Amino acid sequence: MPRERDGVRLLHMLEHSREAIQLVAGRTRRDLDTDRVLSLALVRLLEIVGEAASGISADARSKRPGIPWVGIVGLRNRLIHGYDSVDLDVIWSIVEHDLPGLVRELELDADP
Numbered sequence: 235m236p237r238e239r240d241g242v243r244l245l246h247m248l249e250h251s252r253e254a255i256q257l258v259a260g261r262t263r264r265d266l267d268t269d270r271v272l273s274l275a276l277v278r279l280l281e282i283v284g285e286a287a288s289g290i291s292a293d294a295r296s297k298r299p300g301i302p303w304v305g306i307v308g309l310r311n312r313l314i315h316g317y318d319s320v321d322l323d324v325i326w327s328i329v330e331h332d333l334p335g336l337v338r339e340l341e342l343d344a345d346p
Contacts, residue, residue: 240294246286247306248340251333254279258329266322276325277313283336284310300339 254276258265266273287306295303309328313320 239289240291243286243289244294244340244343247283248337250279250282250286251337251340254283254329255333255337258326263323263326266326273322273325276329277320280325280328281310281313284308284313298339298343301336306336 257272257275257279261269261272266276284306287301287303288310290303295301
């Protein structure tokens with residue numbers, strides 16, 4: 235059963251990461267300041283990625299050492315509990331620079 239849940243959570247991480255990347259395609263960092271829906275959507279997608287990551291078993295995490303588990307879960311906690319001080323520069327950087335690598339790592343295990 236935990237293995238099945240790990241698979242679902244890994245898929246959620248992959249799908250929501252891809253969606254965040256797609257949302258910024260053709261956009262600029264300035265768009266986060268002017269498009270509230272975009273900024274809220276990206277924050278929510280990152281929260282979901284982190285929540286899914288927090289439920290991955292230790293065994294599944296150990297099989298994917300290229301994924302920064304602690305950082306992903308920590309980001310989720312920061313977004314949830316520090317909702318009133320989210321740094322949009324950090325959000326943009328994560329989506330632009332970190333999520334593509336996460337997607338590549340997750341795709342290594344994804345079913346075709």
